[in-house]
Amino acid sequence: MMGSILTFLIILSVLIFVHELGHFLSAKKHGIKVEEFGFGYPPRIFGLNRGGTIYSLNLLPFGGFVRMLGEDQA
Numbered sequence: 001m002m003g004s005i006l007t008f009l010i011i012l013s014v015l016i017f018v019h020e021l022g023h024f025l026s027a028k029k030h031g032i033k034v035e036e037f038g039f040g041y042p043p044r045i046f047g048l049n050r051g052g053t054i055y056s057l058n059l060l061p062f063g064g065f066v067r068m069l070g071e072d073q074a
Contacts, residue, residue: 013061020064033069040064 017039027034033052038044040058047056 009062016062016064020066023066027066027068034066035069035071036065036067038065038067 036054041060
């Protein structure tokens with residue numbers, strides 16, 4: 001039972017990462033500045049600033065986001 005739950009959570013995390021990566025790559029391709037690529041929901045555990053984009057790993061791992069220039073922080 002625990003093995004199948006863990007497998008589900010790993011697969012879900014990979015799918016979320018790939019989905020958000022699609023937003024990130026599309027924004028970059030169209031010249032939109034990405035301020036942050038976050039995996040999980042804040043609060044932030046770890047962040048790395050590269051080329052003006054913050055790559056963050058956040059506390060709640062069941063989601064992700066790409067914050068583009070001009071988007072309000074909610």
